[in-house]
Amino acid sequence: MVFSFFIAGHSFKSRLMLGTGKYKSLKDAKESIYLSSTSIITVAVRRAQSVMGIDSLVDALDWKCLWLLPNTAGCQTVEEAVRVAVLGREIAKKLGQENNNFVKLEVISDSQYLFPDPLGTLKAAEYLIKKNFEVLPYVNSDPVLAKQLEEIGCAAVMPLASPIGSGQGLKNLYNLKIIIDNASVPVIVDAGIGTPSEASHVMELGAEAVLVNTAIAQAGSSPKMAIAMKLAVKAGRLAYLARRIPLKHVAQASSTQYGTL
Structure with a gap:
């Protein structure tokens, strides 16, 4: 149970979620997904519709x-x-996931930085929740918006660490910490993570999971990076549960002076 978590009543064994874009080959993608031990795969519905067929990653995975x-x-x-x-829900049903x-x-209306539209996201989320969707909104690291989305019934919130696909890492760490500390739904850090250490860091802060795509798909060796991310997420979760030592402003010897000559 250390590594499993829940979203909308569904239990998942891995806290590392993977995207499916930008891989150098279908073989690379399949091997990386397998080695990551991920439970959740995100697929762009528009791309899935256009590539479903004999060479499609969607068709090649064990759903x-x-x-x-x-x-x-x-x-x-x-x-x-x-x-x-709505189309995405139909694809899930075709893959045998009726529930x-x-x-x-x-x-996302911003074509340069690909920042999510907060008002559009909130409005779309409200509508989809009424249509019985379990909504996981991708948002800027805005604590106020994250809480509003939680309050209208979103199943989780997915704040970005830095611009999507940029590999810039944890540029909004303070805001991410506020979101994590005040959320009653899972916080899944999405976008901008470039290294395993960054994935581990947000897990140490208490994030429920991370979603990684470009950092694995575009790595020199995607399979090796997938394994590294898996281990980093596990290490970060364990560190969060273990609780780090308090910071001190002075040095403190690791051994006592008792019994010394």
């Missing part, structure tokens, strides 16, 4: 062992995101 998290990547408006979310109502909600 009895993996949970599909359809995402609305590429949607710039509320209306687009809602329509694509899968999950959607990673992305509403």
Whole structure:
């Protein structure tokens, strides 16, 4: 139970979630997903629709062992995101996941930095929740918005660490900590993580999970990076549960002076 966690009543064995874009080959993607021991795979619905076929990663994976998290990547408006979310649910059903109502909600009108639209995300989330979706919104690291999304019924919140695909790491650490400390739903740090140490760091802060795509898919060796991320997430979770020592402003010897000559 140390490494498993729950989203909307569903239990998952791994706290490392993987994206499926940008891999150098289908073989690389399949091997990395397998070696990561992930439970949840996110797939852009638009890309899945266009590539489903004999060479498709969607078709190549064992969906009895993996949970599909359809995402609305590429949607710039509320209306687009809602329509694509519905299509994503249909793909999940075709894969045999009849009770899968999950959607990673992305509403992104900013084409340069790919920052999520907060108002559009909130509006789309409200609508999808009424349609019985389990909404996992991708958001800026905004503690106020994160709490609002939680209060309207989102199953989790997915704040970015830095711009998606940038590998810049933990640029919004203070805000991420505020979101984690005040959330009653899982906080899944998504976007910007570039190294295993960064994944471990946010897990040490108490994040429930991380979602990694580019850092694995574009690494020199994707399979090796997938293993490294898996171990880092586990180490970070254990460190969070173990509770670190308090910081001190002076040195303190590790052995006492008792009994010395």
